[in-house]
């Protein structure tokens with residue numbers, strides 16, 4: 001056999017550089033780069049290999065400030081690249097690798113590929129314990145990296161070099177499979193990384209991973225089409241899967257042809273342009289008036305590419321029609337079957353095209369052999385269409401009104417800030433956010449034109465995702481304008497990748513909304529009957545002994561400036577306009593600090609979120625909140641058992657008798 005002698009680190013570098021993905025005839029590098037923070041666990045292994053071979057094979061190394069952040073950056077890159085490419089991340093043993101854990105879970109929750117090369121303790125155990133080794137008294141092979149197992153979609157500890165021959169193809173298969181993807185972890189002992197082996201040369205030949213578009217089962221398509229034809233108030237819920245599969249055009253064509261309203265989740269927003277006549281805006285706990293109205297009365301919900309999280313279902317209260325039925329179109333069977341749905345396990349784009357064709361065909365036969373109406377399905381009835389148009393019109397007017405600046409002299413309301421920023425950067429810039437009050441407000445108020453222009457991580461809603469995601473998106477599409485919205489709380493948690501943006505010359509705008517604390521949770525806290533407690537950024541008061549003293553002032557402008565950013569303060573409307581202009585002209589990362597009034601909040605539009613309130617309490621406020629909670633929870637529905645009487649409906653045409 002033709003072999004080449006390389007260390008495990010060198011073999012990994014050569015292998016990763018040779019991996020490609022292909023979809024719809026477009027081929028691209030699967031792993032175009034590596035994020036790294038070195039320590040003794042990887043500096044002599046993978047670090048040596050990246051230095052010696054990285055340039056030769058065109059696998060550049062990016063040096064982050066925080067391991068969690070580099071995994072966020074990789075996940076954001078993958079999301080912006082429709083999951084067709086991602087970064088590898090190498091971290092040292094112990095704390096370095098453990099720091100990747102949070103973002104690994106975030107990637108898996110959001111169904112985004114990231115390849116984590118976590119360094120591990122000596123396989124040969126000549127040194128035991130090595131610095132930073134977790135010593136388990138009973139299980140000698142346990143390390144901190146075992147904590148990745150529940151959050152990873154694939155995990156392999158490579159004790160011997162030749163194990164890579166089995167592990168690498170599995171890792172690539174999971175990374176490039178749209179249904180299985182998530183965090184892939186290779187735990188690499190410090191000694192093994194530097195160990196040499198005679199590898200078959202074929203391992204390093206270019207290899208292309210075809211990203212599959214599984215077709216739907218014809219029987220399921222026919223049944224779903226017959227359900228749609230029979231529905232009088234159907235609605236489509238568009239999730240992230242619509243975006244990743246590039247199904248925007250198929251969705252628009254389908255919705256237009258049959259006059260089907262479309263509502264969006266956080267990951268699906270942007271699948272249709274905001275001003276598309278069938279786009280009724282967001283649905284669920286953070287939904288708008290139009291989206292939640294059609295959802296409430298829908299008798300058929302076609303859920304496409306969505307995980308149907310509690311925010312989408314408004315904690316199981318969004319869909320109130322007594323006979324509501326669900327069709328789940330999803331590449332992952334796990335998601336397609338949620339809410340007792342008729343499952344179409346398929347690629348979103350091809351699944352929609354199949355449904356489109358089935359509905360358009362004349363004389364479609366309904367499931368179970370019952371003939372449907374003999375003519376082609378023209379779409380929903382005119383009364384429903386008129387209702388859709390009215391709802392859309394009213395919702396657009398509400399958004400205009402919420403964004404309108406009422407207090408130009410400041411402090412601005414968050415909604416006003418969003419309107420001003422959106423107007424300045426347009427609807428094609430990428431907006432990024434993840435946690436706090438902003439995801440809900442952006443979902444309602446931000447206007448995006450295309451699927452990549454809205455990037456809010458709301459699967460894990462991980463504080464600290466925001467700025468690293470700016471790096472990831474900028475690396476994925478350097479020419480597109482990027483605006484990162486970040487709260488003061490998230491900024492204080494993870495701001496250090498500003499230094500990386502400076503080092504890499506990545507210019508984007510960070511809008512830091514300073515409302516002096518964790519105001520989302522502060523609002524929630526008061527809604528569940530608890531008073532203000534440990535959420536605002538306040539000093540400990542000497543007499544109350546609580547954190548209700550004066551606000552702790554933080555000079556965010558000087559802080560950002562100290563890291564090398566262009567830093568600006570925008571106290572009012574005119575100031576924000578000026579700062580946005582300066583930031584957009586800037587060749588380096590810019591931070592605009594905007595103080596806002598936390599009490600001028602965006603209202604809810606019939607959206608509810610289940611946050612259980614204390615069942616007993618000495619506080620009247622808590623007891624009142626509990627009563628309100630119990631009242632609201634009565635609207636929760638159990639969808640998974642199926643609509644009432646559904647078992648008797650359309651059974652199969654022919655049933656085989658059970659064997660006797």
Ligand SMILES: Cc1ncc(C[n+]2csc(CCOP(=O)(O)OP(=O)(O)O)c2C)c(N)n1
Nearest residue numbers: 435436437463487488489490517518519520
């Ligand atoms: C890593 C992490 N820890 C805790 C939370 C829970 N949490 C959600 S929002 C929030 C406060 C965010 O504060 P800030 O960034 O200032 O945004 P604001 O709520 O004020 O809009 C917290 C603590 C989280 N989402 N992520």
Ligand SMILES: [Mg+2]
Nearest residue numbers: 487488489517
């Ligand atoms: Mg805040």
